Structures are given as structure tokens and as C-alpha cells.
Amino acid sequence: xxxxxxxxxxxxxxxxxxxxxxxxxxxxxxxxxxxxxxxxxxxxxxxxxxxxxxxxxxxxxxxxxxxxxxxxxxxxxxxxxxxxxxxxxxxxxxxxxxxxxxxxxxxxxxxxxxxxxxxxxxxxxxxxxxxxxxxxxxxxxxxxxxxxxxxxxxxxxxxxxxxxxxxxxxxxxxxxxxxxxxxxxxxxxxxxxxxxxxxxxxxxxxxxxxxxxxxxxxxxxxxxxxxxxxxxxxxx
Numbered sequence: 001x002x003x004x005x006x007x008x009x010x011x012x013x014x015x016x017x018x019x020x021x022x023x024x025x026x027x028x029x030x031x032x033x034x035x036x037x038x039x040x041x042x043x044x045x046x047x048x049x050x051x052x053x054x055x056x057x058x059x060x061x062x063x064x065x066x067x068x069x070x071x072x073x074x075x076x077x078x079x080x081x082x083x084x085x086x087x088x089x090x091x092x093x094x095x096x097x098x099x100x101x102x103x104x105x106x107x108x109x110x111x112x113x114x115x116x117x118x119x120x121x122x123x124x125x126x127x128x129x130x131x132x133x134x135x136x137x138x139x140x141x142x143x144x145x146x147x148x149x150x151x152x153x154x155x156x157x158x159x160x161x162x163x164x165x166x167x168x169x170x171x172x173x174x175x176x177x178x179x180x181x182x183x184x185x186x187x188x189x190x191x192x193x194x195x196x197x198x199x200x201x202x203x204x205x206x207x208x209x210x211x212x213x214x215x216x217x218x219x220x221x222x223x224x225x226x227x228x229x230x231x232x233x234x235x236x
Contacts, residue, residue, distance in 0.1 A: 029150045030058045030146045033057045036054070036055045043109070049109060051109075052074075053072070054142055055070055055097050056073060058070075068088065071085070071145055071149055077138075080135055080136065082114065082133045082134070084131070084133075084149060085129065104118065104194045106209075115128060115131075123171075123173075125170060126211075127162065128168040171227070172230070180193070180214065206223070215234055217233060218231055
């Protein structure tokens with residue numbers, strides 16, 4: 001009996017060291033460490049509206065040390081619609097994700113839902129994230145965003161934060177490599193294709209996303225953000 005008790009005690013101690021602080025695939029509660037506020041515009045089916053933007057610096061525990069994260073909160077004050085997005089933080093520029101949104105990405109407000117569109121070239125894809133949240137003000141939106149991010153399937157121990165945020169991934173492989181760089185140049189001339197416009201065609205039930213890299217392209221998506229077609233519309 002004494003032998004069994006010793007083994008039980010030993011296993012309890014070992015188990016305490018092996019037990020994770022949070023469930024696999026979950027992150028600890030995120031809390032704001034700093035924030036930067038700004039304003040921007042969002043497309044709607046009937047024109048543009050003003051949106052409020054807040055980049056919240058936070059961190060989550062990684063494998064060996066805390067992983068600095070940026071939670072970008074998007075809030076439309078008239079409807080109360082809000083959305084959020086988590087990326088790795090840029091320690092040198094606290095407002096980098098806001099600047100990227102304004103310069104290279106687009107936000108669309110439709111039926112109380114915020115859809116954000118952003119494109120990257122490696123691999124060449126468009127990320128489309130639709131989120132339906134409602135808040136009374138930006139502070140409320142921030143609190144809800146941090147709670148939602150903490151409760152999501154994001155895992156800071158993984159290299160790719162996109163997987164836990166429910167974004168649709170639209171491949172741009174068919175657009176051709178010359179969209180990003182000239183045939184005689186092995187390095188991209190335009191590292192990030194910019195989303196310069198988004199339009200909702202209610203009749204065809206299509207999204208029309210305009211991208212700008214070496215030339216302009218129109219990417220047509222169906223109502224569920226699946227690729228329909230892509231074409232060049234303007235040469236630089």
C-alpha cells in the first residue's frame with residue numbers, strides 16, 4: 001500500500017508539470033498592453049462610411065516566451081458592427097496594422113457584417129474574413145474582440161495565425177507570376193498586391209475585388225467568397 005501511495009504521489013507531481021496552462025489550441029486571456037486609435041473608411045453597397053480603428057498590443061504565451069500579438073479592431077459606429085483580426089505585432093511600429101489596412105487592404109460593411117479583404121504574394125492569396133459582432137462603442141468592441149480572440153482556436157505556438165480566424169483563402173496562382181514581378185527579375189517588384197477597391201454586385205451576387213501590383217486585376221468571387229474569375233483590367 002505504501003508503495004502504491006508513493007507512485008500515486010510521484011505521478012501527481014509529474015502530471016502537474018506536464019499539464020498545460022491552457023487547452024491545446026486555446027490561448028490565455030489576452031489583455032491590452034497599449035493601443036493606437038485611428039479612423040478609416042469602409043465600402044458599403046451604397047457608398048462609403050466612416051469606421052473607427054484600434055490596434056491593440058497584447059501577447060500570448062508561446063513555446064518558450066511570450067509572443068507579441070496585435071489585435072486590430074474595426075468598428076462602425078452607426079450600426080455598431082465590429083470585427084477583429086490577430087497578427088504578429090510589429091514592435092517598432094505600434095500602428096503598422098492600421099497603416100496596412102488603410103494602404104493595402106479593404107473593409108466592406110454589408111447587412112451588419114464586416115468583411116475585410118487583404119492580399120499577400122507568398123503564397124499569392126486573398127484572405128477574406130467576414131465577422132458579425134455588435135458593440136456599443138469602441139471600448140466595448142475591444143473588450144469583446146480580446147475575449148473572442150482568447151476563446152478562439154488560435155494557437156500562438158503555431159507559426160500560422162490565420163488558421164484559427166475563419167478566413168476564406170482565395171488562391172491567386174492563376175493570375176500569373178508577372179502580376180508580381182517581371183519575367184527577367186527574380187525578386188518581386190511589388191511585395192504586397194494592394195486591394196484598391198471592393199464592390200458588391202447584388203444582381204449577380206458577386207464580389208468584385210480590384211488588386212494593384214504591376215498591373216490592375218479584377219478578382220470576381222461568388223457570394224461565399226469562392227473564386228469565379230480573374231482578369232487583367234489595366235497595364236501600368
